[in-house]
Amino acid sequence: MSQLLPPPELIPDVSFEAVRDRLVANIAEDFRVNSIPYTTLSIQADPLRRSLExxxxxxxxxxIAFNDQWVLHFVRYSSGQALDELAAYYDxxxxxxxxxxxxxxxxLLHIAGRSAAGPKERYQALCMDADIRVRDVEVWRDEIDPTLHVAILSSIPGGIAPQDLLDAVEAYIDHPERMVTSERFTFSSAVKRLVNVELDVWLFEYARNSEATDLETSLPNLWDKEDLLGLDLTHAWLIDNARGNGVNNVRVVQPSDDMVALPNExxxxxxxxVNVRGRGR
Structure with a gap:
């Protein structure tokens, strides 16, 4: 799923300090205007200040609670029962x-593919509807052949879609309630291509040595959460996602260039x- 924008806020200004300082300032001004001597409002232990805090x-x-409930009305931020209610609105x-x-x-695919005869998001959504084992779908058409090619990446370890899964997806798409008579399909498993990666990293001055070792596990796991079908493995992605958590700088040794994925790959x-080459600020 694409990177999220900052969540929308129904109520802005949720800073405790901003609310506290505004209330303290208002009370202090009321005392001043009414010529009431009160000199301890700035002291942490003052009873009135503690009540205001x-x-x-x-x-x-x-x-914060209002905002947390508000964002549940947006698909990308929703979860649980609220997400089920949103989904039900779109059948x-x-x-x-x-x-x-x-x-x-x-x-999101169903929303994008509301047209009965496409775009491709409709077919991607239908394929995912067909079987819980469908992890990702890519749909494309060659320049000359009008046939729609459908590649299925499964959630089974290794990603290869077995024949019974391909058959289940094809049968689901071919149902009279969903089939568009003018379309022809071919269904195949996605191709999984493994690429070995080598990185030179520089750690922050006070980072733990284990940060580099942790990266060897965390980075592949992070990549595996992406929508992988047709997604290029780029130097930019590797560098952006390897930095942080103690890593100050990154250089990609292998692969020597961006790895370009085919639509079904x-x-x-x-x-x-991961090679630790030094430390820096």
Whole structure:
């Protein structure tokens, strides 16, 4: 799923400090205008200040709770029952054992593919509807041949779609309620291509040595969460996602160039070697 924008806010200004300081300033001004001497409002242990801070915390938590409920109305930020309600509005229901991420992906495809005869998002959504084992789908048409080619990446370890899964998807698409008579399809498993990666990294001055070792596990896992079909494994992705968590700088040793994926191809990180070349600020 694509990177999320910052979540929308129904109520802005959820800073505890901003609410507290505004209340303290208002109370202090009321005392001043009414010529009431009160000199301890700036002291942390002052009873009135403590009461204002308690109220500020309640106000802030209420605003945060409203915002947390508000974002559930947006597909990309929704989860659980709220997501089920959103999906139902588009006549989409959660499949058995289907997690939130897969349901959101399928729902967004249904929204994008509302036209009965396309675009390709409609076919991608239908393929994911067909079987919970469908992890990702790519649909494309060659320049001359009008046939629609459908590549299935399965959730089975290794990603290869077995024949019974391809048959199930084809039968589902071919149902009279869903089939567009003018379209012809071919169904095939996605191709999984493993690419070995080697990185030179420089750690921050005080980073743990284990940060490099942790990266050898975390980076492939992060890549595997992407929508892999037809996705290029680029130097930019490797560098952006390897930095942070103690890593200051990154240089890609292998592959020597960006790895370009075919429409029916899912690139996987085979082995990852991380070389610590030094430390820096």
């Amino acid at each position: 308690t109220y500020s915390a309640d106000v802030t938590n209420t605003k 989409v229901s959660r499949m058995i054992d289907e997690g939130d991420d897969r349901l959101k992906k399928r729902l 899912a690139i996987g990180i085979g082995s990852l070697k």
